[in-house]
Amino acid sequence: MAVVEVRELVKTFDHGKVRAIDGVDLATERGEYLVLLGPSGCGKTTLLRTIAGLERPTTGQVWIDGFDVTGLPPRARRIAMVFQSYALYPHKSVHANIVFPLRAARVAQAEREQKARWAAELLDIVPLLDRKPRQLSGGERQRVALARALVREPAVFLLDEPLSNLDAKLRATARDELKRFQQEVGTTTIYVTHDQAEAMGLGDRIAVLSAGRVRQVGPPVEVYDDPADTFVATFIGSPPMNLVPRDGLLVGFRPEHLLPAEAIPTGDRVRLKLAVDRMEYLSGDRHLYGRISGIGQETRVVARLPATVTAPISAGEGYDFVVPRDRLRFFDASTGQRAEPVPL
């Protein structure tokens, strides 16, 4: 049974002028880490808030743990939420923050203390219990917010871009901690982010959203290797997938699959010519920016050569490049949807 299920959800604002959620069906597995990924304004935060009960759906239903919770306020839904700003009560100590939901649920004192202790130990914030939020660093605040969510023992955690307020350096360690935390606790988690690298790193499954609709749901590998449409193909992966127009189709291949002919001497390959305009060095890889011809219109593309490919390349020259045929993905040029492969 799905822990969280959303059925035909539609949410409009401004008397129907803005369709923030345009018909979404989604279900989570028990214990999974589901990431809602998309650019700003795609509706992912609205979707999260509707699941939480902070927004009322225009039509459609929200089911949590097998019950139709549409119309119920947040506190009747067995959820816990971590906001982007963490929303810690500034006038309360860390301990009081963590204990707050338990007091709201009228849990007895002894049990409250025990649970608070357990959550604080799990998140390694026991020495911070007497401090006030303004005395904590960003990372510490995040852990307090998690402890406060954990202590409710909810059916699902809802996280709204909790890493975006951290320094880039901290983000990587925070990501790792989050993932381990979720695996240890085992609660279903729905996580919203616009950062595709974060999504790929954290999610068991990723739901890619754009303009209020879900474009694709699947494990990271699937979303990366088998994108359902051009939006997913170009949103996921950095640099994004190359798309070459050809006869009403778009032929797609990832930058790391565009290699010098010598690098892939055998196998079923498609040959093309690459005129290199510019080169960048990034962490050992070489990123080549240029134009290709041979399989469609001349198009600007990016090639990513790992350090193991040592073929000498200079800007301003043209080279023979290849793409393995099984790495090609075809999309309909007008709808953007995945299409059948076509012989080249």
Added chain:
Amino acid sequence: MSAGANPAAPTAIRPPEAPVTPVPAAPRRRLADREGALAWIFLMPSVAYIIVLVAVPFVLAIGFAFSDVTAGDPSFDWVGLRNFRRAFDDPVFWQSLTNTVVFTGVSMVLIVLLGKVLANILMADFRGKWVVRFLVLLPWTTPVALSSVAWLWMLDSIFSPIDWVLRELSLLGQEGALFGDASNMYWLGKPGLAMTSVIAVHVWRITPLAAVIMMAGLVAIPRDLEEAAQVDGAGYWRRMFEVTIPMVLPVAAVAALFGVVFTFTDIAVVDVLTRGGPNNSTQVLTSWAFFRGIEGGDIGQGAATALFMFPILLAAAVAILRAVRRMEVR
């Protein structure tokens, strides 16, 4: 353009020979840039104005308090503490003091409480909000003398509409009625009732201002906190008392401060409604100083009485400001 650049990088393109521009002369610091001078120029007018028109009269007033100046005899003779001693000997002075404390204390509590409730109402979403806001602002925006006169009729000893309604409801003017068997309440005629009336009118007038100030505070509370409290399971009242009110406390203190200042320094309500009567039961220090000083002509006495208020007000204001600073949560 480091030495270890990529050998395959395109050769650097040099910008065309730039024309030689003359090096400008060392820029003079014009007056409009000299920050120190600018600060003083910006401040001086206000400071000068206030010194001339506030500090000087203030010192003068202190001087008066220690003198025997009257309207009839404007010569300035030092009399030491005589005015103060006379004030302390005057029972009306002490009654005024008590009245001032009661008036301010009760008004303050009511203004803050009712102001908070009103602020919540004005923040809610409902149709006709603009009209309600307009109506609610009327007590504060009307010149105090005029609204007091309007109330003078409402509380009249014979023609009061309030009495009329009470009579129609049989709460007044009959044997065993809740408010007695007289045909009128004498809102401004009976000592206890007069104080109640004066407090009521004053609260009526200031509450909208307090509400507006507190709206500013409520608006500043991040929406996240409210929602987090909702998700955490807190109901309306718990959210109100454990999240909203603690966060609004600094602003409530500011509203209280304004309220105290306006209450202490107001004489219009008392002057118009009761002239301090009956029997000085609504006399406050401010009005007493006015009566003695201007109408009674005893300027020295009036100044002494008025001067007495200032330290009290100062202490209250400093206390409130300190509390606000301590309560400040970022």
Added chain:
Amino acid sequence: MATGATTAAQADRLRRRYARRYVGRRIGVYLAAVTAAFLCAAPFLWSTITAFKQNRDLYTPANNPFRFNRPATPDHVTYLFERTAFVTFAWNTLWVGALVVAITLLLGLPAAYALARLERPWAGWFGVAIFLVYLVPPTLLFLSMSRVVVELGLQDSTWSLVVVYPTITIPVSVWLLIGFLKTVPRDIEEQAMVDGYSRLAAFWRAVVPLAFPGVVAVVVFAFTLTASEYIYALSFVSPTEEKVVSTGVPTELIRGDVFFWQSLQAATVLVAVPIAFVFNLFLDRFIAGFTQGAVKG
């Protein structure tokens, strides 16, 4: 423990309960709003009726004060306009208010900017001191202030008010504006200065436009304070043509024991409504200005 439904029936019941609470809350809000509006405005609504009542109707205690027991008459309102100097009073209040507001801004805005921006160590103390000036009650000052007014030769002239009122409005306005100006990002001025403007010009061109909500708040607030002021107006100005509405109306329309009630009520409503209307127009900006000024400053 997160509370919630454990059976489908419970979920249903919970949903109905919350639906009911929601409706109840909406009704409660409307009820509260109506009550508040009524309590605040009732005297004015009733004043409007009274203004048109005939004497016989008004001065009979047994009559329903909320109805026209005899036909309404515009006589008293016409009396207000034709036989008293009401129009003069209103006009005086208007131009005095406008001038005072102008002076307040002229003196107060630069002062607030100086205290907010130009980092001087004594700035904080100065701000507090300015506010403390506000606390000095007019009732203490008016006795000696009248001497000053006489010295300036402004006794019995409306101009005395123009000179004196800013002492009331400037302290509060500066206090509000300091907090507000602090929230204008420094980037804006620094950008202007890099672009070639002097500090002064940067202030005028970049900061002042951004401070507009705060300025509006101050303008509206200062005007209401000015229009409402009673003590100074009473003490300094006796001639009828020089009076403002705040003192003119009560003194003109109360001759000894005789109160011209209907005209008084008419005057009250006529003055109250426009001011409240304008205040309401700018209320949102006032709150924004106050939020920045008082709450965060």
